Amino acid sequence: MNFKNIHIGNLIEKKVAEKEIEISRICKFLCCEEDQISQMYKTPSLDTELLLRWSKLLEYDFFRLYTQHMILYAPPASDENKSALNKLSSLPVFRKNIYTKEIVDFILELITTGEKTIPEIILQYRIPRTTIYKWISKHHKKN
Structure with missing residues (x-):
């Protein structure tokens, strides 16, 4: 999965095909016409x-795709922004350093295919x- 360039319409279309959901059910659930569904894809x-x-x-949590993008590609906060983040906010605060199974698999795939080296990652x-080395040791134990 390429988390850098997310084309949500294509991904939704793939998931619909996997789940074999009829277009009539989709139209009824989303309150729209068949051509609108095609346009969304x-x-x-x-x-x-x-x-x-x-x-x-x-x-399926399609928002998680964007969360993974943020974990991998969002620039680190500057020192000024970090102190601002420590102030109380009315919005929930999420930790950025939580790695999901998909992220771990993505990184390990980059390493095993030779697409990127560990220092590059x-x-x-x-x-x-x-x-990274903990992920590699756990991955080798599973295989």
Whole structure:
């Protein structure tokens, strides 16, 4: 999975095909016509309310794809921004350094295919060296 360039319409279309959901059910659930569904499959982004409805219908968290993108590609906060983040906010605060199974698999795939070296991954994604080596040791134990 390429978390850098997310084309949500294509991903939704793939999930619909996997779950074999009839177009009539989709149209009824989303309150729209068949041609609108086809148009959604072609669009790279969707309104969040609509994406939430798709997530419920397909029982898949499409928002997590964007979360993974943020973990891998968002620039680190500057020192000024870090102190601002420590102030109380009315919005929930999420830790950025939580790595999901998909992220771990993605990073390990980059290493095993030789697409990136461990130092390149450390620099590009800011994942600590010890974390990567723990993933590698656990992965080898499973295989």
